[in-house]
Amino acid sequence: MTIKKCPDGECKKQIMAVHDAMDVLTGKWKISIIAVLCYHNKRRFSDILKDVKGISNKMLSKELKEMEQNKLIKRTVLDTQPVTVHYELTEYGQKLQSVIKNLSDWGIEHRKEIMGK
Amino acid sequence: MTIKKCPDGECKKQIMAVHDAMDVLTGKWKISIIAVLCYHNKRRFSDILKDVKGISNKMLSKELKEMEQNKLIKRTVLDTQPVTVHYELTEYGQKLQSVIKNLSDWGIEHRKEIMGK
């Protein structure tokens, strides 16, 4: 990567786009939820509640709703005895994985840098 | 990218690393500040204040301080008439650019996806 001067306006678009992406990833829980859904392709509400340590049902419900609106996950209601609900990453949501990998790689380097290498 | 099952513990490390990276990038202003410092290699406090629209001196001061602690930027006090201070990305901070590029690319796709393609 080289430092490139933005041809006027380009910079702002890029900053907007980064913020769009960040909106989807920020908060205390979203990344953990995405990770769970990477690991177990399909997962029920109460399972995710157990997988993501510390999250409350309120927060989980809220985050899942947001992520569904953002088309990152798909919600499926199953016609079982006590109704169960499946959540899974959409094909599109799975594209986040490379973004997350990238962040994670930098984060690992960062920790080394700060903690003293 | 394929969905890979984490060999136990790997997942948690990755999630931690992503959160480490996010800590550095979240908040309303940090990405804009980094962008400004990408564009003009060196920049004074009052200039950044003008470049980043809407930021207050309090916030700018706070964010710059944090970013300096995280070794992303370098602060240089110049011995001029009214003292001026230069801020610039460290070599290490410049590595964030590929991360930001990645986020931005996904963000652009995301906006298309949500707004209706």
Next chain:
DNA sequence: TTACCTGGTTACTTAAAGGTTACTGTTACT
């Protein structure tokens, strides 16, 4: 009938992030 499971919602409270305004100290200009 009472109690429990699932997947939530609602109301209330606390903690963190961010905004606003005013102020400091230094030098220089008029």
Next chain:
DNA sequence: AGTAACAGTAACCTTTAAGTAACCAGGTAA
């Protein structure tokens, strides 16, 4: 003497994010 630029600080207030606890509806099983 008064004002202005620079790089911040401090005090105070508002907004947003998150936590806690109770509750609800539909169905099951004892």
